[in-house]
Amino acid sequence: MDWTALRLSLELAACTAVLLVPVGLLIARELAWRNIAGRAWLEALVALPLVLPPTVLGYYLLSAFGGGSWLGQAYQSIVGHPLAFSFNGLLLASMVFNLPFAVQPMQRAFEAIPQEVRDAAWVSGLSRWSAFRRVELPLAWPGIVSSLVLTVAHTVGEFGVVLMMGGNIPGETRTLSIAIYDRVQAFDEKAAATMSAMLLVFSLLAIGVVYALSDRRRSA
């Protein structure tokens, strides 16, 4: 059991969730309620990580943040070490490939709020911010929790992009999923089995929570 890898996975998941969910909330809200021209294309862009092979995603992320890119070089000159193959690089990549998991459940939740309910809040004298805080947020809450849980679960489970961007560096970018792969390659069945079982249970619990929430909403 590689505890460092577990800690790394959880740290990555927590940081991604904390940073991405608020951003995702703003995006989800705009997509849900604003009549943007070409909205379908924006939604497709957000959903892209769902359909692209992890290697394609990894390739483009490396091109954007890797040693040859201006972002990578700028980062290196400020911080002192490269962005790719570091935890921060993983975090950035994680925020990109988790975008659909963060945005979509919240977007559905906001879309489910009838426009008339928002109108009623405004006509009742609530400012847009008050209406958001006291009416829209409570009603969209199950969707927000779903986003959080899915982002965390998906980050813990991500493999391909993490490998390409992270490079399997112990203590820095060797997450639990990479560690399992590593152990299988080394014929360490026992370690692989333990970590796999742990990930399985974790993922099942996470998905279970998400479905339980959507079930509650359906019966409400």
Place this chain on the structure above:
Amino acid sequence: MSEGLYARLEQQAPIPLAAELRCAPGELAALVGPSGSGKSTILRCIAGLYRPRAGEVRCNGALWFDGRVDLRPQLRRVGLVFQSYALFPHLSALGNVMLAAGHVPPAQREAKGRALLELVNLAGLEGRRPAELSGGQQQRVALARALARDPEALLLDEPFAAVDRVTRRKLQRELALLRERVRIPIVLVTHDLDEARVLADSMTILHHGKTLQRGAPAEVLARPCSAEVARLLDLGNLFEAVVREHLPESNRTLLEWGGITLEAKHAPGYSPGERVSWVVAPEYVILHRRDRPSLGERENPVQGVVQECVSMGETTSVAIRVGGQLSLTMNIATHHARRNRLAAGEAATVTLLAEGIHIMQRDDAPRARAARA
């Protein structure tokens, strides 16, 4: 007017609007029109939820909207009851009402909420969520919430459309009682003419976003200003004729109708030779008795053939074909119909009482003569 509600809305697209609405404090104005005529849009414009291209909205002298000023809904003290009630599902009935009482000091909000729920006969149900309330109860919560803002005007968007008949009667009665206590302009949007007739002080007819006529319901129903309005009011017996001449001494105007000369109520606004529309309410169509032939001169005798007799309980609706194509509808007590042995194919003569023949603008006549009752 400086008191009450005034709205003038103009727009070509995407939703055509050419409407004008007035409502004095304590008045209940019905806005009537078929589905899609723009009634809800007008309410949304007044509430500040929709911005028309041009126009003016004033309430009690304060300007809410004109081309440049456009107050947000939060700044317009208006109460709006939505067609679907739009209650906040995560709050109780009391919570819904209290959320709209933000202008009241926090310590008094609950008391105000309870008082309003009692006003709408919902005492005891304060803790229930909307999902736990019946349609009629939800409507009452929506009304209490609209009133919680201490609004300067109350707008009701087909509030009784989704409830059953018994509940509707009860709610209508409560609204009529509420009017007496809350002396603000109330605008009621409905497609139900009976409801407008029963509740409203004034009725405005709307079609394709355009206000066609405004007046007391009885007035509008008796004297529609055009054939279009008559059709919207579902008035039968709508025909076209040509004005022959005016007889001001006897307060009559003569019409040429398919070869028959009719004496109608005096309508000096139309010139001889002009093509007009006219309408006669079924109650002004009197059947001549068959066993007693016509005595002397009866008003506007019209001969025809009975097309169909539809017995609806105590009243029978009779359609009489006149001159081959035109069909006159009249109502007669069922026992009279039986006594006169009225049946399809039988000849029948009716009298059209001149008092009931109302002359109006034809559909494609120039709008210069738009009559406002």
